[in-house]
Amino acid sequence: MKKQFYLSLWMCIFALLAACVDDKLETETPQNGGRTVLVYVAADNSLSSFASADLAEMKTGMAKVKDDAGVHLLVYIDNGQSARLLELKNVGGTVTETEVRNYGQRNSVGVSETKEVFAEVFQNPQYRADSYGLVYWSHGEGWLPYPLRVGTRWIGQDKGDGTDHRMNISEFAEILSTAPHFDFILFDACFMQSIEAAYELRSYTDYLIGSPTEIPGPGAPYDEVVPAMFTADDAAVSMATAYYSPYAARYNPNVDVSNWNWTGGVSVSVLRTDRLEQLAQATKRAMTESVDNAWLRSGVVFDYDKRRSSSSSRVGYYDFAGMMEQVATDAAYDEWKKAFDDAVVYWTTTAENYSSYVGRFSMEGATGVSCYIPSAQNTPTDNAYRSTSWYESVGFRW
CATH class of the missing domain: 3.40.50.11970 (Rossmann fold)
Incomplete structure (x- = not known):
């Protein structure tokens, strides 16, 4: 009986100490949430x-x-x-x-x-x-x-x-x-x-x-x-x-x-x-051996960058899906487009957007994500693009 009494006593003391510790932790450690x-x-x-x-x-x-x-x-x-x-x-x-x-x-x-x-x-x-x-x-x-x-x-x-x-x-x-x-x-x-x-x-x-x-x-x-x-x-x-x-x-x-x-x-x-990463792999599979960069940049692919009046600041942000539609075979593009749609979970635009350089412009041909298309001149911008993780992962040949 004495053993049982002391055991019960120690259990009560332990529970009391644990409760005190828990109270202290609750006071000093903010709870997660929100x-x-x-x-x-x-x-x-x-x-x-x-x-x-x-x-x-x-x-x-x-x-x-x-x-x-x-x-x-x-x-x-x-x-x-x-x-x-x-x-x-x-x-x-x-x-x-x-x-x-x-x-x-x-x-x-x-x-x-x-x-x-x-x-x-x-x-x-x-x-x-x-x-x-x-x-x-x-x-x-x-x-x-x-x-x-x-x-x-x-x-x-x-x-x-x-x-x-x-x-x-x-x-x-x-x-x-x-x-x-x-x-x-x-x-x-x-x-x-x-x-x-x-x-x-x-x-x-x-x-x-x-x-x-x-x-x-x-x-x-x-x-x-x-x-x-x-x-x-x-x-x-x-x-x-x-x-x-x-x-x-x-x-x-x-x-x-x-x-x-x-x-x-x-x-x-x-x-x-x-x-x-799945989109990068799908892009790598869909790219053809030969791409006419100058043709793609000539207006074939929608360009979000309207700073043509200031060539020193213009980069060229081309529509990613529009570019892939031009360079991939039909079967490869269908596979690529599924990967693209899985990645782009929301996209919307008004019929026109506004640029401080050219005013209003149509968004026809836009799908919500831009990409760079290198020029044929091998400019510093082209070289900088080739150092991006995206370029290295996709394994572009241009």
């Missing part, structure tokens, strides 16, 4: 005037998000003034803005500077979550490296100290490698839905959302996009729909386009990254 999203606004450039308006839209959008402890929206914003990290919360129907950190003047597209912000958000136990999202807001130039020639950039620009800083996709990938895996990355930047850029970033996110051409001056309508960020299922498609729908509603080919009354349309697509 979603944390960082919107990174690198606007210390010609887009600075749009940053404040977009922040106001984010607050409007956050008011539509359920007041939930598992929802975290962080906004890093540098519009040429002091760079700040903010947290937006819906507290009982009122959206609050809390300054998490003030960074002062800085290069917001530098690798170390961006990593610092990512660590502030994604390594902070306070923002731990079951899923994560990222919005990158700035100028964009698809896969093109900098400095290749005057005016080139891959993603992001900062001109705050009088120097033109840009971020390459390889640097962006290095930054992403320090963060948790993302459910989605939205590029609120021009020309970012290129197969070359997407393939480079395929390991870091489930979905990539963006446009293959120039985006409207006002960018994403965040009053609609922010609520879509926090939907439980199909957030990427929900965000793409929320991006497109307000522009589609205002689209009017008979009304002049302005940044404050955008009637020039928009296009957006969503790529499922776990299908991109």
